Amino acid sequence: MVKKICCIGAGYVGGPAMAVMAQKCPSIEVAVVDVSRPRIDAWNSDRLPVHEPGLYAVVRACRGRNLSFSSDVDRHVADADIVFVSVNTPTKSRGLGAGLAADLAYWESAARMVASAASRSATNGESKSKIVVEKSSVPVRTAEAMERILLAHGGGEGDDAAFHVVSNPEFFSEGTAMRDLLCPDRVLIGGRDRDAVRALVDVYAHWVPEDRIVTTTSLCSAELSKLAANAFLAQRVTSANAISALCEAVGADVSDVSRAVAMDRRVGGGAFLNAGVGFGGPGFHRDVLRLAYACDCNGLPEAAEYWRQVVAVNEYQKSRFVRRVVSSMFGTVAGKKVAVLGFAFKKGVADTRESPAVDVCRGLLGDRAHVSMYDPAVSEKQILRDTAGKVRVARDAYEAAEGAHGLCVLTEWEEFRTLDYRRIFDGMQRPAFVFDGRNVVDVGKLREIGFVVYSVGKPLDPWLKGLPAVA
Numbered sequence: 001m002v003k004k005i006c007c008i009g010a011g012y013v014g015g016p017a018m019a020v021m022a023q024k025c026p027s028i029e030v031a032v033v034d035v036s037r038p039r040i041d042a043w044n045s046d047r048l049p050v051h052e053p054g055l056y057a058v059v060r061a062c063r064g065r066n067l068s069f070s071s072d073v074d075r076h077v078a079d080a081d082i083v084f085v086s087v088n089t090p091t092k093s094r095g096l097g098a099g100l101a102a103d104l105a106y107w108e109s110a111a112r113m114v115a116s117a118a119s120r121s122a123t124n125g126e127s128k129s130k131i132v133v134e135k136s137s138v139p140v141r142t143a144e145a146m147e148r149i150l151l152a153h154g155g156g157e158g159d160d161a162a163f164h165v166v167s168n169p170e171f172f173s174e175g176t177a178m179r180d181l182l183c184p185d186r187v188l189i190g191g192r193d194r195d196a197v198r199a200l201v202d203v204y205a206h207w208v209p210e211d212r213i214v215t216t217t218s219l220c221s222a223e224l225s226k227l228a229a230n231a232f233l234a235q236r237v238t239s240a241n242a243i244s245a246l247c248e249a250v251g252a253d254v255s256d257v258s259r260a261v262a263m264d265r266r267v268g269g270g271a272f273l274n275a276g277v278g279f280g281g282p283g284f285h286r287d288v289l290r291l292a293y294a295c296d297c298n299g300l301p302e303a304a305e306y307w308r309q310v311v312a313v314n315e316y317q318k319s320r321f322v323r324r325v326v327s328s329m330f331g332t333v334a335g336k337k338v339a340v341l342g343f344a345f346k347k348g349v350a351d352t353r354e355s356p357a358v359d360v361c362r363g364l365l366g367d368r369a370h371v372s373m374y375d376p377a378v379s380e381k382q383i384l385r386d387t388a389g390k391v392r393v394a395r396d397a398y399e400a401a402e403g404a405h406g407l408c409v410l411t412e413w414e415e416f417r418t419l420d421y422r423r424i425f426d427g428m429q430r431p432a433f434v435f436d437g438r439n440v441v442d443v444g445k446l447r448e449i450g451f452v453v454y455s456v457g458k459p460l461d462p463w464l465k466g467l468p469a470v471a
């Protein structure tokens with residue numbers, strides 16, 4: 001019977017995942033531990049380090065009851081029946097696999113901590129077998145490496161093992177973490193030891209219907225499923241983006257094409273078929289490249305190349321957008337004010353990691369545009385950090401657009417659909433351009449007002465046809 005759970009890593013994944021676990025399993029004590037003292041202090045305060053709708057209410061209700069945040073890693077690891085490992089696995093910035101492979105230094109140090117905490121409690125005669133759950137997004141076969149580290153610290157083998165390693169990747173999306181955690185499409189648990197897998201199933205079964213808990217996969221299939229899920233979704237968006245380029249060339253409308261494709265039952269609905277200025281976020285780019293790297297490392301260069309093309313087409317989509325802006329504005333944006341609406345990688349989040357808006361802004365700044373930026377959620381500090389302080393941050397869309405030659409929409413925030421575009425038009429230079437990278441504006445209405453409108457994957461504005469291209 002599981003009584004105590006510990007999670008190493010109080011980050012974006014570990015914090016929300018454990019808060020929901022504590023909420024749904026009142027009989028289990030859940031401790032979230034981290035080497036970073038400030039992070040733990042933040043989790044114990046009213047200003048949590050992770051912002052997700054609904055998270056604070058759950059943390060407030062459970063903290064002090066069966067949910068705690070602590071920097072005493074050793075004690076909680078030693079006490080726990082199940083230890084989740086949810087530490088950061090950033091992409092390596094140097095050495096072998098730089099830019100592609102995961103840096104497993106934090107992960108390895110966490111594995112060693114588990115091993116030594118457990119062997120200390122064994123020496124004190126408190127030995128009990130532990131389930132170690134790999135929660136972080138990791139390369140395929142990392143769990144096997146974890147087993148070796150634990151084994152090397154005297155973990156025993158087979159039925160006598162002091163540890164059983166299980167892979168349980170996390171699939172929630174940013175901005176909807178609580179909803180996704182409370183009502184997941186699936187919970188995936190891969191592992192060799194049936195009792196260990198069963199123990200984890202029993203925890204999730206407190207709130208997840210058993211038919212959504214998949215336990216038939218091996219450790220390695222569970223790990224690969226996480227990479228594959230993100231890569232498939234990224235590939236789906238990228239297919240829509242590649243179609244959008246052709247739509248513009250031949251005069252078709254990508255929304256109509258995507259809708260028609262989505263109506264085929266075999267495609268399974270329209271999610272992740274919206275063309276745009278490119279996908280962003282910390283997961284997609286990272287996991288597509290990790291998948292390609294795994295293919296390369298296993299002697300599968302053709303498969304690797306397929307996945308690399310997803311990233312290459314995503315880069316193309318961003319640079320194609322910048323080229324469209326520059327060529328429309330008569331081949332130069334130097335000294336011209338360009339308003340940018342939206343900087344987050346998607347609506348509903350304040351996160352700019354891998355946001356296509358960052359690259360588009362860099363492209364515009366590289367062509368010496370004067371960029372004026374408005375995003376309803378991203379802080380001024382973050383915008384300036386991502387743009388080396390080279391943009392002006394406006395208080396609202398109207399201020400950003402005042403006096404601008406062009407306006408780019410780069411995040412699909414709802415409020416951009418209902419702006420007073422007549423007012424914006426009145427304040428802009430002529431011709432007044434709108435470049436919609438997210439298909440949010442009503443193209444017909446804006447053209448009636450007098451804008452020259454470009455919207456990704458839509459038939460080109462007659463005004464833009466025949467303008468010299470820029471390379």
Ligand code: UDX
Pocket residue numbers: 170171172173174175230233237271272273274275276277278279280281282283284345346347
């Ligand atoms: C993703 C996965 O969805 C999630 O399962 C995983 O655990 C983490 O990575 P997230 O990064 O939060 O989640 O964002 P997601 O909602 O998947 O969007 C990723 C990017 O794709 C965003 O930039 C979004 O704007 C873009 N996108 C998405 C499109 O351009 N078109 C679409 O149709 C859908």
Ligand code: ADP
Pocket residue numbers: 008009010011012013014033034035036039073086087088089106107109110113136137
């Ligand atoms: P993720 O998005 O995967 O949750 P984050 O970077 O948000 O990643 O959080 C990972 C957390 O793991 C960080 O707060 C970091 O301090 C913590 N961490 C890294 N290594 C260890 C370790 N060995 N022991 C405890 N905590 C760790």
